[in-house]
Amino acid sequence: MKLLITGGAGFIGSNFIRYILKHHKNYKVINLDKLTYAGNLENLKDIEKDKRYKFVRGDILKAKGKWLKTRGVDAVINFAAESHVDRSIVDSSDFIQTNVVGTQILLEAAREARIKRYIQISTDEVYGSLGKSGYFTEKTPLAPNSPYSASKAAADMLVRAYFHTHNFPGIITRCSNNYGPYQFPEKFIPLMITNALEGKPLPVYGDGLNVRDWIFVDDHCSAIDAILHKGKNGEVYNIGGNSEKRNIDVVKLILKKLIGHTGHIGPIIKFVPDRKGHDRRYAIDSTKIKKELGWRPKYDFDKGLDMTIDWYLKNKEWWQKIKSGEYKRYYKKMYREG
Numbered sequence: 001m002k003l004l005i006t007g008g009a010g011f012i013g014s015n016f017i018r019y020i021l022k023h024h025k026n027y028k029v030i031n032l033d034k035l036t037y038a039g040n041l042e043n044l045k046d047i048e049k050d051k052r053y054k055f056v057r058g059d060i061l062k063a064k065g066k067w068l069k070t071r072g073v074d075a076v077i078n079f080a081a082e083s084h085v086d087r088s089i090v091d092s093s094d095f096i097q098t099n100v101v102g103t104q105i106l107l108e109a110a111r112e113a114r115i116k117r118y119i120q121i122s123t124d125e126v127y128g129s130l131g132k133s134g135y136f137t138e139k140t141p142l143a144p145n146s147p148y149s150a151s152k153a154a155a156d157m158l159v160r161a162y163f164h165t166h167n168f169p170g171i172i173t174r175c176s177n178n179y180g181p182y183q184f185p186e187k188f189i190p191l192m193i194t195n196a197l198e199g200k201p202l203p204v205y206g207d208g209l210n211v212r213d214w215i216f217v218d219d220h221c222s223a224i225d226a227i228l229h230k231g232k233n234g235e236v237y238n239i240g241g242n243s244e245k246r247n248i249d250v251v252k253l254i255l256k257k258l259i260g261h262t263g264h265i266g267p268i269i270k271f272v273p274d275r276k277g278h279d280r281r282y283a284i285d286s287t288k289i290k291k292e293l294g295w296r297p298k299y300d301f302d303k304g305l306d307m308t309i310d311w312y313l314k315n316k317e318w319w320q321k322i323k324s325g326e327y328k329r330y331y332k333k334m335y336r337e338g
């Protein structure tokens with residue numbers, strides 16, 4: 001099988017490429033990535049010389065059917081996106097371009113090339129926010145609350161429409177919050193780990209009681225692998241780690257696990273003004289993928305977090321480089337604008 005992975009230089013895409021090359025020895029992968037601030041070829045350094053892997057710098061907004069056809073691509077998995085909610089609150093333009101228009105252009109290219117399988121990597125955030133109880137199922141109505149999740153929901157609707165109208169072989173996955181190696185340190189878990197290691201405050205939004213359902217990135221990858229091979233066209237699959245945690249509890253656990261590494265004296269948790277429109281709780285019901293495709297997550301939160309912290313401890317150069325550049329300017333802007 002020859003796969004086109006878009007956004008493969010980002011966090012989940014790079015983990016997925018590594019996962020596929022490890023588990024499917026005769027597969028080939030083309031990684032098409034624009035290399036935005038979040039794309040980083042260092043994420044794939046260990047496999048860049050693998051003959052089964054090829055990187056192409058490119059924008060999904062310029063995807064062409066002919067290009068896919070001449071390269072003999074069998075399946076497209078679309079990870080390419082603007083992915084950070086806080087950035088979408090500051091300016092949503094790139095989110096609409098890449099996540100919505102980019103998906104439409106990629107769908108059209110995949111349709112023209114008669115691609116046999118197309119997987120849209122979406123998010124549980126399209127369902128909106130939950131109260132104290134309940135779970136998102138695949139039948140939960142879409143109610144996105146941030147410009148990011150609205151752009152992802154719009155893309156989902158396009159994939160749905162292409163299936164319905166053209167019998168296009170599209171599948172949508174909606175996964176909960178990922179964590180693990182190579183996650184860009186603007187996201188919650190790597191931000192807290194790296195700030196703690198740098199002796200910087202850990203900014204917790206609002207009261208810190210918002211809940212996210214965490215999944216180790218490798219478990220997300222194994223779910224996509226199952227969907228690639230056993231999923232049914234036109235279906236939506238929820239993917240979750242069954243690991244609901246309050247933000248403040250995650251921060252406290254990270255600090256506990258980092259004892260001896262931070263050198264901090266006194267409190268370093270800093271409650272900061274809440275994110276605008278901050279979703280209170282996400283929780284995924286992944287019964288469907290478990291029952292129909294036999295998928296199970298392998299890592300519990302404690303084990304996954306240990307592995308993640310270990311990776312950030314061993315790869316300081318990777319995140320220090322990121323934090324000293326573009327990210328720093330963004331952070332300043334974020335705080336100025338609240």
Ligand code: NAD
Pocket residue numbers: 006007008009010011012013032033034035036037038039040058059060061078079080081082083084098102121122123124152174175176177178179184
């Ligand atoms: P990321 O921001 O780390 O990576 C996104 C990648 O897409 C980057 O390499 C970037 O260069 C590339 N990209 C951006 N615009 C592009 C364009 N126009 N053309 C080609 N490449 C482009 O994101 P991530 O956390 O790895 O998320 C990957 C996908 O998974 C996204 O679609 C996201 O919505 C979805 N998702 C993420 C999570 C999570 O917790 N991170 C959870 C569920 C779903």
Ligand code: TYD
Pocket residue numbers: 084085086125177186187188189191203204205210211212247275
């Ligand atoms: P994030 O990693 O941005 O993922 P998402 O908003 O897509 O779920 O944030 C996870 C949670 O952590 C969310 O409730 C917002 C919160 N958060 C903070 O409290 N402080 C921070 O600095 C960041 C980035 C997030």
